[in-house]
Amino acid sequence: MSHGVRAAIIGATGYGGAELIRLLQAHPLVQITSVISTSNAGAPLAEHFPHLQEIVLDVLDVLDVDLIAGKADVVFLATPAGVSAELSPKLLAAGLKVIDISGDLRLKSSADYEKWYKKPAASEEVLARSIYGLSEVFGDEVKGSDLIANPGCYPTATLLGLVPAVAAGWIDPSTIIIDAKSGVSGSGRGVSLGVHYSEVNENLTAYKVNKHQHIPEIEQALGRIVGKPVITTFTTHLVPMTRGIMATMYASVNGEHTLEDFTQLYSQYYEGRKFVRIRKNGKLPSTKEVFGSNYCDIGFAVDERTGRVTIVSVIDNVVKGAAGQAIQNLNIMQGWDETTGLLFAPVYP
Amino acid sequence: MSHGVRAAIIGATGYGGAELIRLLQAHPLVQITSVISTSNAGAPLAEHFPHLQEIVLDVLDVLDVDLIAGKADVVFLATPAGVSAELSPKLLAAGLKVIDISGDLRLKSSADYEKWYKKPAASEEVLARSIYGLSEVFGDEVKGSDLIANPGCYPTATLLGLVPAVAAGWIDPSTIIIDAKSGVSGSGRGVSLGVHYSEVNENLTAYKVNKHQHIPEIEQALGRIVGKPVITTFTTHLVPMTRGIMATMYASVNGEHTLEDFTQLYSQYYEGRKFVRIRKNGKLPSTKEVFGSNYCDIGFAVDERTGRVTIVSVIDNVVKGAAGQAIQNLNIMQGWDETTGLLFAPVYP
Amino acid sequence: MSHGVRAAIIGATGYGGAELIRLLQAHPLVQITSVISTSNAGAPLAEHFPHLQEIVLDVLDVLDVDLIAGKADVVFLATPAGVSAELSPKLLAAGLKVIDISGDLRLKSSADYEKWYKKPAASEEVLARSIYGLSEVFGDEVKGSDLIANPGCYPTATLLGLVPAVAAGWIDPSTIIIDAKSGVSGSGRGVSLGVHYSEVNENLTAYKVNKHQHIPEIEQALGRIVGKPVITTFTTHLVPMTRGIMATMYASVNGEHTLEDFTQLYSQYYEGRKFVRIRKNGKLPSTKEVFGSNYCDIGFAVDERTGRVTIVSVIDNVVKGAAGQAIQNLNIMQGWDETTGLLFAPVYP
Amino acid sequence: MSHGVRAAIIGATGYGGAELIRLLQAHPLVQITSVISTSNAGAPLAEHFPHLQEIVLDVLDVLDVDLIAGKADVVFLATPAGVSAELSPKLLAAGLKVIDISGDLRLKSSADYEKWYKKPAASEEVLARSIYGLSEVFGDEVKGSDLIANPGCYPTATLLGLVPAVAAGWIDPSTIIIDAKSGVSGSGRGVSLGVHYSEVNENLTAYKVNKHQHIPEIEQALGRIVGKPVITTFTTHLVPMTRGIMATMYASVNGEHTLEDFTQLYSQYYEGRKFVRIRKNGKLPSTKEVFGSNYCDIGFAVDERTGRVTIVSVIDNVVKGAAGQAIQNLNIMQGWDETTGLLFAPVYP
Known part of the structure; x- marks a missing residue:
């Protein structure tokens, strides 16, 4: 592994951390050298995640920057809001x-961060330095960077589904409505009544309507694409399943563009990018078709009656929406093929 | 039970039939006198539905109009598309x-029926005679009628959520986008890969986008309210749960109307109608909060940034979206209180 | 309601409390006069249970014995272990x-209680006075009593499935093995990692093997039946569903008894008891067949190869395993028909 | 890939086939050269399994032995009962x-096969030639073989959980009771009411009690271990989840053996076998802890009160219970490390 890197994972006892471990232990150019948990240091990792027994043998490390610097080349932060703002500069x-x-590092405007996250923002310097790692769209900036703000799960599904049409001017940004749905793992491993099995099972809930912190992230990225502010309607729903995000997106089509046109536009935009798969002939992807994988699958319906396009984009929120895209960004940073260690098929059924 | 009625149920081995049986056996003014199944006549009902063992003791009857006429006063048809068109006139x-x-009897235009259902429509006479039984909106027409077209599950949730705002002119009908989600029972008890547990569980699927046969039903009712044709965007999703429909609806607000305004408008529109419950203060209903009951719960979010209102409406598709509203219509037809036999609480959790 | 009773519910914000409310509001001879929560007094009930909006309008009362005595005739305690031991004598x-x-009041031996529950037991006086309310087995003692220890969910399914065979001497008590499975609602509304949706969904877990506090309750009741101590093997599993308990029970058959013999033995034992339904011809009940209802369904398989009988018993843990049987016991205490207010069909599907 | 093999998969449109494809496409020494489906030849594989779009590009081949022989070195049969009996000799x-x-090839006695499978058995010659590929127990026989009968899902979980104790004489085989539970994928992709989502969700069912075709397979293997016939009680349950099997097994302990003794016995028996993981200190495995992986995790409880041991064994039925163990057997046949291509972590949550 002479050309590989040593990786540390902070927040190893959460779902994002567990998924980083699953994926990195199978990555040919990465060695996990430290799994870190502030609250559980000293305990064996397998005590928190029995599924990793005899796979990752490590004991959880304390969070100590010098210790990390002695062991690792790259650090993944799978931590709650607020931690990275403070910790990143030190690392x-x-x-x-x-x-x-x-x-923490996704919104360039600290005012926006503080409005939507209700927490102090990172320093302007750190915010300026961080690269928004939506791999297939802003991957060029990722190459050679040393600080990546990995996109949120909802923004990843949403933006990959909207950017080609927005960039081409085929849809009117002011008409965009995003109806997003997520499995429960998206809210992490913390306990609350909102993730109690008996409350979630056989239930469908809409939440944080017009208030979700991923709204400014989506609007910031779309604004970069069109060159002026974009405002969207964005709704999130909690679906009784563990993994998976679907963004169903609606917009008025500028001019005449058929289903085939959209299919072709997207196929060209993502040409050569293995992790975005475009469904043909009006077929629509379902979340299970990307379960456990780094794929984002996209399909379309164009309605002549209303002049609107419906775009359906699905990802596994824990992979492409978190750990998988983070590793994809590592691959790009390092100059490796972006698919290194990530080309495994979805788990079906 | 001198003032009661005797009821026959055709299609008793499907989910709609089973729910009619569950609800009618608890109705103080109805006696089930015949459960009918063309394909399973002669078998005990409990062979198909063991949960009804020792509750409904009947053996399944053949479908014979004279036999029914000798036993019953009212007939519920819980049959696949195409049956009622032919059978209703005889009954x-x-x-x-x-x-x-x-x-079969919901669309007044036989051309529309044949376009969306791909089947021959009922006769113009029957279509003209049938009353569209959206109880809280068109209940006045139900009273005294002898032929009810009970609304579809999606249209019930959608229309109850849209009508007050459309009727008041508060939203622009041309901007309405309906993102609907349903549990699996909505597609009935027939078997197919699309309802295979291993395909549906831990999966979210969009289907029949812009093609669902409930679209013309919704547009016909909205058209009646506004007095001119309405065209909507309507998407359906299959959610990994058995019961429940949520319609998340988006529209541009005409003029200035706050969350409180919408809450008040709807509370007034549905005043005295026990089965529609309006959530206050921006709270949104979830499907489990109406599980197993005849309620339709509605909540709102108004976004000043976009000038749009988001309306969330939920029902149990098997109750308010089918058997429950059917019995509510029977109550109205008979001049009984519309809540008779239906005022039971949702099953939670 | 001159012959009815007024009921108070302590612990109204938990699942047992919610189910008591659902069932009692439909009971023709009971009026709920107080819903009580120590931790949430003063809040409207619907804030905790939006599904009860406009159904039960009460504000939560404080826990005050005098207040209760002024409002109610009977009190249901749906409280955590330890509360009733102290509160019952005052009520x-x-x-x-x-x-x-x-x-709290099920085990006659305070030593057993303290061993299995790890809490101080109720006074000997209270333990002596309380009647173990397994309606179909010990219902005669319930009549006229004023203090009922309502059976646990697992013991209800288990004992109804075992008692007739044990009482008849057809199975050897020392060979009894009980493999029990429960939905998640059985552990209540409290939050913990163990009930986190993402941990429970698509997962099956065995827990508290040989350590569950329901073991001594089962053994005490079986011991009463056979007249000497009985020791059993009892395993509990957590199944990814909300409601339902299945006890799969194994025992060696004494002598020659066929499937038909067992079916007949149980049918006779439970003759006239509407809430126990015996499956015929080797059919086995599933939990959904009793969902939301007060039924306990029982089926059998007899294996000549091994000389063992397999008994499958299912209940809805929140109804027959808690609130439903509690109301059944109220009915019996009051001298009403035991089915009063409880004869509703299971919700299917 | 000079030392690799070319593989054909018959039955590629079922779940076993899909999982073989997922695992083999990541195997460093295997190339999939033909995916075969009798009923769907000519169609692109991705039409049946959209999750494989752009991963496995093949069109489905017809079933033609000569064609296969020209393309492949090894054939995996993921076919319904009856196919292999006829096809294997030709291949x-x-x-x-x-x-x-x-x-088809697991039972050495054709009479047993015909009794339990209700189909004509394979020829005596083929049955004699086939090796029962329970990798960790009979792996020595697999090496160099050219015909493997891959074990069933239930027998894999059951036997790996029982064999060490049975072989050591620590438990009495005549007392073994196996209470097994499976997710729905175990019954394949075929449609029926029994796998309808609305029937399975929020439901727990016992089925084929004492009649499951895996009973003689388990008894045959245990009989080989103890050197005389073994008869067991075996019950199967359908759990509302897609993947996962748990076998909860009960037996009387011969002599005095503690929890620690059992833990040590099993750890030694499976020493060096990466895919069997023994839980320590009375911890019990859950099915999610092996989801998507080739692991079999085993835990114990020993009850001094009853003198019984409870053994809990879990696998992913589609991996260790089918495709994964099949590839493990290929590895062993070829003389490769048995873990080649299979050392990926479970997907959690």
Whole structure:
């Protein structure tokens, strides 16, 4: 592994951390050298995740920047909002590359961050330095960077589904309505009545309507594409399943564009990008078709009656929406093929 | 039970039939006198539905109009598309009252029916005679009628959520987008890969986008309200749960109307109608909050940034979306209180 | 309602409390006069249970024995272990009838209680006074009593499935093995990692093997039947569903008894008891066939190869395993038909 | 890939076939050269399994032995009962190695096969030639073989959980009771009311009690271990989840053996076998802890009160219970490390 990297994972006892471990232990160019948990340091990892017994043998490390710097080249932060804002500068100062899976470094405007996250923002310097790692759209900026703000799960599904049409001017950004649905793992491993099995099972809930912190992230990225502010309607729903996000998106079509046109536009935009798969002939993807994998599958319906296009985009929120795209970004940062270690098929059924 | 009625149920081995049986056996003014199945006549009902063992003791009857006319006053049709178009005239001719849960008699235009259902429509006479039984909106027409076209599950949730705002002119009908989600029982008890547990579980699927046969039903009712044709965007999703429909609906608000305004408008529109419950203060209903009951719960979010209202409406598709509303219509037809036999609480959790 | 009773419910914000409310609001001879929560007094009930909006309008009362005594005739305790031991004597002293859904008063031996529950037991006096309310087996003792220890969910399914065979001497008690499975609602509304949706969904877990506090309850009841101590093997599993318990029970058959013999033995034992339904011809019940209802369904398989009988018994843990049987016991206490207010069909599907 | 093999998969449109494709496409020494479906030849594989779009590009081949012989070295049969009995001899005659995932070649007694499967058995010659591929127990016989009868899903979980104790004489085989539970994928992709989502969801069912065709398979293997016939009680349950099997097994302990003794016995028996993981200190495995992986996890409880041991064994039925163990057997046949291509972590949550 002379050309490989050593990786540390902070927040290893959450779902994002567990998925990083699953994926990195199968990555040919990465060695996990430290799994870190502030609250559980000293305990064997398998005590928190019995499924990793005899697979990852490590004991959880304390969070100590010097210790990490001695063991690792790159650090993945799978931490709650607020941690990375403070921690990233120290890790960078110690010479580490940082890939942050939290939302702390995604919004360029600290005012926006504080409005939507209700927490103090990271420093302007760190925000300016961080690269928004939507691999298939902004991957060029990722290459050579040492600080990645990994996109949120909803924004990943949404933006990959909207960007080609928005960039081509085929849809009117002011008409975009995003009806998003997520499995429960998206809200993490913390306990609350909202994730109690008996409350979630056989139930469908809409939540944080017009208030979700992923709204400014989506609007910031779309604004970059069109060159002026974009405002969207964005609704999130909790679906009784563990993994998977579907964004069903509606917009008015500018001019005349058929289903075949959209299919072709997207196929061209994502040509050569293995992790985005475009469904043909009006077929629509379902979340299970990407379960456990790094794929984002996209399909379309164009309605002549209303002049609207419906775009359906699905990902596994824990993979393409978190750990998988983070590793994809590592691959790009390092100059490796972006698919290294990630080309496994979805688990079906 | 001198003032009660005797009821026959055709299609008793499907989910709609089973729910009619569950609800009617608890109705103080109805006696089930015949459960009918063309394909399984002669078998005990409990062979098909062991949960009804020792509750409904009947053996399944053949489908014979004279036999029904001798046993029953009212007939519920819980049959696949195409059956009622042919059968209803005969039942009416035999002096029976008919409540049809299928989609056969809902569309006034036979051309529309044939376009969306791909089947021959009922006769113009029957279509003209049938009353569209959306109880809280068109209940006045139900009273005294002898032929009810019971609304579809999606249209019930959608229309109850849209009508007050459309009727008040508060939203622009041309901007309405309906993102609907349903549990699996909505597609009935027939077997197919699409309802295979291993395909549906831990999966979310969009289907029949812009092609669902409930679209013309919704548009016909909205058209009646506004007095001119309405065209909508309507998407359906299959959610991994058995019961429940949520319609998340988006529209541009005409003028300035706050969340409180919408809450008040709807509370007034549905005043005195026990089965529609309006959530206050921006709270949104979830499907489990109406599970097993005849309630339709509605909540709102108004977004000043986009000028749009989001309306969330939920029902149990098997109750308010089928058997429950059918019985509510029977109550109205008979001049009974519409809640008779239906005022039971949702099953939670 | 001159012959009816007024009921108070303590612990109204848990699942047992919610189910008592659902069932009692439909009971023709009971009026709910107080819903009580120590931790949430003063809040409207619907804030905790939106599904009860406009159904039960009450605000949660404080826990005050005098207040209760002024409002109610009977009190249901749906409280965690430890509460009833202390509270029951005070409620009895105030002249109230008490039906305790918790485990506090079920074990006659305070030493057993303290060993299995790890809490101080109720006083010997209270333990002596309480009647174990397994309606179909010990219902005669319930009549006229004022203090009922309502059976646990697992013991209800298990004992109804075992008692006739044990009482008849057809199975060897020392060979009994009980493999029990439960939905998640059985562990209540409290939050923990063990009930986190993402941990429970698509998962099957065995827990508390040989350590469950329902073991001594089962053994005490079986011991009464056979007249000497009985020791059993009892395993519990958590199944990814909300409601339902299945006990699959194994025992060696004494002598020659066929499937038909067992079917007949049980049919006779439970003759006239509407809530126990015996499956014929080797058919086995599934949990969904009793969902939401007060039924206990039982089926058998007899294996000549091994000389063992397999008995499958299912209930809805929240109804027959808690609130439903509690009301059944109220009916019996009051001298009403035991089915009063409880004869509704299971919700299927 | 000079030392690799070319593989054909018959039955590629079922779940076993799909899983073989998922696992083999990531195997470093195997190339899939033909995916075969009798009923769907000519169609692109992705039409049946959209999750494989752009991963496996093949069109489905017809079933033609000569064609297979020209393209492949080894054939996996993921076919319904009855196919392999007839097809295996032809494939062997064409010089192919055969790994049969169906039940056709597992029972050495053709009378047993015909009694339990209700179909004509394979020829005595084929039955004699086939090796029962329970990798960790009979792996020595697999090496160098060209015809593998891959074990059933229930027998894999059951036997791996019982064999060490039975072989050591620590438990009395005549007292073994196996209470097994499976997710729905175990019954394949065929449609029926029994796998209808609305029937399975929120439901727990016992089925084929004492009649499951895996009973003689389990008894045959245990009989080989103890050297005389073994008869067991075996019950199967359908659990509302897609993947996963748990076998909860009960037996009387011969002599005095503690929890620690059992833990040590099993750890030693499976020493060096990566895919069997023994839980320590009375911890019990859950099915999700092996989801999507080739692991079999085993835990214990020993009850001094009853003198019985409870053994809990879990697998993913589609991996270790089918495709994964089949590839493990291929690895062993070829003299490769048995873990080649299979050392990926479970998907959690």
